[in-house]
Amino acid sequence: MGPQVPLITNYLTQHFLDDAAVGLEGYERLGGYAALRRALENSPADLIELITSAGLQGRGGAGFSTGLKWSFMPADGELPKYLVCNGDESEPGSFKDRILMERGPHQLLEGILIAAWATGAEKTFLYVRGEYERPAEALERAIAEARARGIVGTNVCGSDFAHDIVVIRGAGAYICGEETGLLESLEGKKGQPRKKPPFPAQYGAFGRPTTVNNVETLCHVPHIVNNGADWFRGFGTEKSPGTTLFGVSGQIARPGLFELPLGTPLDELVFEHAGGPAADQRVKGVIPGGLSMPVLPADQLDVPMANEFLRERRTMLGTGGVMVMDERTCMVRASVVIAHFFRDESCGQCTQCREGTGWIHKLVERIERGAGVMEDITVLEDICAKMEGQTICAFADAAAWPIQGMLRHFRGEFEAHVVQRRCGFAESFEL
Amino acid sequence: MVISPETRAAIDEAIARTPQPRGALLPALHLVQAEHGHISLELAAAVAEILGIRSGDVMEVVSFYDMFHARPQPRHHVSVCTNLPCSLRGARTLLAQLEAHCGVAAGEPTADGRLVLGREECLGACANAPVLRVDGTYHEKLDSEAARQLLDGLE
Numbered sequence: 270m271g272p273q274v275p276l277i278t279n280y281l282t283q284h285f286l287d288d289a290a291v292g293l294e295g296y297e298r299l300g301g302y303a304a305l306r307r308a309l310e311n312s313p314a315d316l317i318e319l320i321t322s323a324g325l326q327g328r329g330g331a332g333f334s335t336g337l338k339w340s341f342m343p344a345d346g347e348l349p350k351y352l353v354c355n356g357d358e359s360e361p362g363s364f365k366d367r368i369l370m371e372r373g374p375h376q377l378l379e380g381i382l383i384a385a386w387a388t389g390a391e392k393t394f395l396y397v398r399g400e401y402e403r404p405a406e407a408l409e410r411a412i413a414e415a416r417a418r419g420i421v422g423t424n425v426c427g428s429d430f431a432h433d434i435v436v437i438r439g440a441g442a443y444i445c446g447e448e449t450g451l452l453e454s455l456e457g458k459k460g461q462p463r464k465k466p467p468f469p470a471q472y473g474a475f476g477r478p479t480t481v482n483n484v485e486t487l488c489h490v491p492h493i494v495n496n497g498a499d500w501f502r503g504f505g506t507e508k509s510p511g512t513t514l515f516g517v518s519g520q521i522a523r524p525g526l527f528e529l530p531l532g533t534p535l536d537e538l539v540f541e542h543a544g545g546p547a548a549d550q551r552v553k554g555v556i557p558g559g560l561s562m563p564v565l566p567a568d569q570l571d572v573p574m575a576n577e578f579l580r581e582r583r584t585m586l587g588t589g590g591v592m593v594m595d596e597r598t599c600m601v602r603a604s605v606v607i608a609h610f611f612r613d614e615s616c617g618q619c620t621q622c623r624e625g626t627g628w629i630h631k632l633v634e635r636i637e638r639g640a641g642v643m644e645d646i647t648v649l650e651d652i653c654a655k656m657e658g659q660t661i662c663a664f665a666d667a668a669a670w671p672i673q674g675m676l677r678h679f680r681g682e683f684e685a686h687v688v689q690r691r692c693g694f695a696e697s698f699e700l
Numbered sequence: 701m702v703i704s705p706e707t708r709a710a711i712d713e714a715i716a717r718t719p720q721p722r723g724a725l726l727p728a729l730h731l732v733q734a735e736h737g738h739i740s741l742e743l744a745a746a747v748a749e750i751l752g753i754r755s756g757d758v759m760e761v762v763s764f765y766d767m768f769h770a771r772p773q774p775r776h777h778v779s780v781c782t783n784l785p786c787s788l789r790g791a792r793t794l795l796a797q798l799e800a801h802c803g804v805a806a807g808e809p810t811a812d813g814r815l816v817l818g819r820e821e822c823l824g825a826c827a828n829a830p831v832l833r834v835d836g837t838y839h840e841k842l843d844s845e846a847a848r849q850l851l852d853g854l855e
Contacts, residue, residue, distance in 0.1 A: 273840065274827045349719070361783040361822035399730075399767045400823055402836045435717045440726055441766030443821070457725030457751070459764040475719045518785035518826035525827050560784060560822075590826065592785050606784045610821050698787045699796070 275525030304491035323498035329483030341470035360559035362590025365514035370404035374411035380487030462662035505531035509575035558587025561667035563674025599694035611668035639691035785826035
């Protein structure tokens with residue numbers, strides 16, 4: 270059946286076009302689970318050192334050092350300790366984890382088992398987004414295969430290490446991708462994020478020390494164990510090593526999933542790999558990292574896709590979801606779609622977020638209809654500034670940033686809507 | 701409405717896999733909804749009793765998550781992703797065409813209880829926009845004609 274999406278492959282995705290490589294037999298034939306066996310011969314401390322020196326950064330949005338995160342787990346102390354794999358991919362524009370789970374379930378399980386050994390976890394909760402029924406089924410099949418072969422269970426690959434993996438399906442709530450929202454959801458509660466500290470390494474799932482890692486992050490781990498830190502640092506930039514999966518969508522000739530080194534220039538992604546916009550169109554703006562990240566205008570697409578460079582342009586890599594908009598698209602209308610999403614998905618726990626996301630949507634929608642006044646634009650800026658950094662989790666920031674980005678680069682479009690009392694983009698998508 | 705012995709056995713398995721019974725709440729609700737189509741107050745009370753928690757704890761979870769339904773549902777859920785990547789590739793036009801075809805607005809079930817059209821906030825299939833989710837299955841890169849045929853084929 271194939272991955273059903275155009276691919277550029279590298280080490281994570283090299284076998285994704287081959288249906289025979291999805292199951293355990295095919296995965297092992299291609300060298301699968303060798304990294305796990307090697308890892309089990311090393312101490313957890315050595316593995317944490319390896320992943321830290323490789324410079325692997327979390328691929329779930331925040332980009333935190335994976336090795337450092339693992340090192341926060343208490344090295345001894347009472348069991349149980351847990352690993353949580355975050356497969357709640359819900360960031361609009363992002364679809365990499367779905368393909369990783371469907372096409373490479375054993376690669377993920379191998380990464381999980383190595384991470385579990387390194388952090389002393391006795392059980393992994395693999396939390397899969399509720400809508401992702403097919404990926405969840407692929408993982409259940411892979412776990413059953415691995416259990417039957419003694420790769421998951423009381424003696425992982427014949428060692429003394431015991432580990433079990435449980436798939437838990439979410440039920441349609443974006444906020445459960447936030448790691449402590451996810452932990453609440455695992456415990457059978459509303460997915461409302463927790464105050465930090467305490468961090469999950471101290472007080473995680475069911476109150477026990479827990480590491481939470483994203484799907485893609487864990488998929489890199491076996492490759493680092495097999496090939497070493499220096500090999501991994503041969504991809505990407507000095508500060509952001511490795512490849513990542515860029516999901517390119519929107520008004521572009523060849524949308525797809527492209528595994529490329531971090532630091533690949535955005536214009537190379539958009540024009541070379543994704544084929545650029547339609548023949549008679551020009552790119553207007555690109556959202557570089559999922560809906561939460563501020564847009565970049567057409568004259569800033571030379572930026573290398575790594576956080577150290579994107580931060581200079583006041584945006585971030587996020588989840589690598591690249592959305593391309595051409596000149597037909599009304600940026601105010603795009604802002605209405607963005608604002609609607611965050612209003613809908615706010616968990617309602619913090620006032621700034623619950624009220625702020627509603628007001629942003631109301632104001633942007635009013636401007637789009639041609640019923641806005643100039644003051645609405647400054648009120649929007651004021652609301653965004655008052656949401657940033659003021660709440661329990663980063664959702665409020667994620668709701669404010671894209672609107673701030675639109676106002677930073679396309680303020681003229683907002684003003685034109687107010688002055689002309691209408692939207693002047695006849696060819697933009699209808700709301 | 702009662703939870704069948706088969707579903708009860710599956711809930712017990714889920715309880716065995718989690719450190720605290722309440723950790724089996726989401727799996728239990730998926731199972732009960734798969735059997736009954738929705739989670740009534742009566743079913744919520746039954747789940748609460750199995751897990752040793754209050755009905756209110758169950759209902760607050762049912763109402764928090766979009767995929768759980770407290771009321772009876774039409775036979776099929778058809779949702780069109782209308783987030784930005786899909787909107788940029790014609791999803792909203794497609795939804796409007798399907799609304800016209802079915803004679804209902806998104807969110808309203810058809811009079812015969814056959815289906816409800818809805819909007820979805822990003823299904824994670826952005827490269828193949830527009831995307832339709834029919835019950836549990838994704839249909840990608842759909843044009844209007846193919847989507848209408850798909851809907852007409854639902855019982």
